[in-house]
Amino acid sequence: MFEWMVWTVPTALVFAGLALLLVAMAVWARLSPPVARRGFLRIETDRGDRLYIGLISAAVVLAGWIAVTDLSMWLALGCALLVVVVIGIWG
Amino acid sequence: MTEVGEEPRADLKRRNNRAWWLVLPVVVSVAFTAVIPLMTVVNFSVQDVFTPSDRIFVGLEWFRSITRDPEVRSAFVRTLLFSAQVLLLEIPLGVALAVCMPRRGVWVSVALVLVALPLLIPWNVVGTIWQIFARGDIGLGGWAVNHVPGVDFNYTLDSTDAWITVLVMDVWHWTPLVALLAYAGLRSIPEPYFQAAQIDAASAWATFRHIQLPRLRGVLTIAILLRFMDSFMIYTEPFVVTGGGPGNATSFLSILLSKIAVGQFDLGPAGAFSLLYFLFVQILCYVFFTVLTRSGR
Numbered sequence: 001m002f003e004w005m006v007w008t009v010p011t012a013l014v015f016a017g018l019a020l021l022l023v024a025m026a027v028w029a030r031l032s033p034p035v036a037r038r039g040f041l042r043i044e045t046d047r048g049d050r051l052y053i054g055l056i057s058a059a060v061v062l063a064g065w066i067a068v069t070d071l072s073m074w075l076a077l078g079c080a081l082l083v084v085v086v087i088g089i090w091g
Numbered sequence: 092m093t094e095v096g097e098e099p100r101a102d103l104k105r106r107n108n109r110a111w112w113l114v115l116p117v118v119v120s121v122a123f124t125a126v127i128p129l130m131t132v133v134n135f136s137v138q139d140v141f142t143p144s145d146r147i148f149v150g151l152e153w154f155r156s157i158t159r160d161p162e163v164r165s166a167f168v169r170t171l172l173f174s175a176q177v178l179l180l181e182i183p184l185g186v187a188l189a190v191c192m193p194r195r196g197v198w199v200s201v202a203l204v205l206v207a208l209p210l211l212i213p214w215n216v217v218g219t220i221w222q223i224f225a226r227g228d229i230g231l232g233g234w235a236v237n238h239v240p241g242v243d244f245n246y247t248l249d250s251t252d253a254w255i256t257v258l259v260m261d262v263w264h265w266t267p268l269v270a271l272l273a274y275a276g277l278r279s280i281p282e283p284y285f286q287a288a289q290i291d292a293a294s295a296w297a298t299f300r301h302i303q304l305p306r307l308r309g310v311l312t313i314a315i316l317l318r319f320m321d322s323f324m325i326y327t328e329p330f331v332v333t334g335g336g337p338g339n340a341t342s343f344l345s346i347l348l349s350k351i352a353v354g355q356f357d358l359g360p361a362g363a364f365s366l367l368y369f370l371f372v373q374i375l376c377y378v379f380f381t382v383l384t385r386s387g388r
Contacts (some may be wrong), residue, residue, distance in 0.1 A: 006143055008138060052377075056370070056374060069159035
């Protein structure tokens with residue numbers, strides 16, 4: 001049935017991770033409702049906004065990395081996760 | 092970090108949230124029309140697919156080759172340049188047109204219909220119109236440029252001419268949208284503002300600069316957003332008029348992408364290309380959306 005979608009294990013893991021992240025955020029919002037505030041991004045964001053901005057920034061880091069350097073992508077992934085965490089906490 | 096205080100959503104828990112189920116049809120339709128196809132694109136972008144059962148996992152190789160491809164890089168710069176020129180021409184022209192349009196009387200409807208006319212024409216027809224119009228031998232516009240000022244104009248051979256043709260075509264097609272948005276914005280300014288300006292003996296320019304322009308801020312943000320996104324993703328019109336040529340002169344990102352995906356059937360690189368294109372458009376959308384919705388706070 002999903003043969004045409006040509007799934008691979010890595011992409012399936014990525015999407016499962018994203019789905020889990022969304023569910024986790026929904027549960028977290030249920031337990032303690034998000035509060036909007038201002039951080040170094042200078043705009044009012046709640047934690048969902050910061051997660052979105054963080055993930056998009058992580059994608060930019062990965063794309064920029066692969067465009068300019070041949071260094072390991074694992075290093076890039078580390079930087080990208082760092083960006084997500086930094087924006088999530090102080091953004 | 093400063094706390095901005097209690098947000099309305101803080102009392103999400105105490106409300107009855109069953110109305111959220113009404114969103115379900117949208118979620119289902121978006122899943123089938125956007126999310127599932129996008130997941131498939133992601134899957135294609137990390138593999139070399141010959142048939143669904145005969146495929147090789149290549150990791151991020153397509154992303155590496157696409158981001159380093161000089162043709163893709165130059166198409167990216169070209170598309171950005173085109174969008175910038177479109178905005179620089181269409182926004183001032185549209186505002187000027189809106190200011191010149193009559194504010195009341197029978198001519199309002201006439202002006203609105205005339206201005207809106209280009210918007211009603213299907214995109215590929217716009218392309219066909221301009222393909223003929225700009226031709227030096229049988230096209231009115233092309234013939235006039237060749238014979239009246241005596242400039243040698245041929246959009247099928249000269250890359251500057253091709254660029255100008257596509258740009259003028261876009262201005263002709265889409266300035267009306269900016270004009271209509273700006274006109275709606277101008278019409279919403281209460282009359283007393285103009286009366287006050289008149290009492291102060293303000294010049295037409297001062298009235299425009301200090302009353303009309305500040306009040307157009309909202310609609311112009313929308314106009315810039317719409318025109319940027321549309322021109323950045325332009326495909327049909329240049330495809331019909333120039334086909335991306337001569338050479339690569341008018342091959343914008345979408346034209347190059349469809350050449351890779353449909354022409355060469357390289358679905359892996361095309362998938363990687365699409366995702367990067369999507370990422371860029373997504374970022375711009377978010378920035379514009381943030382500016383649009385949060386600038387008041």
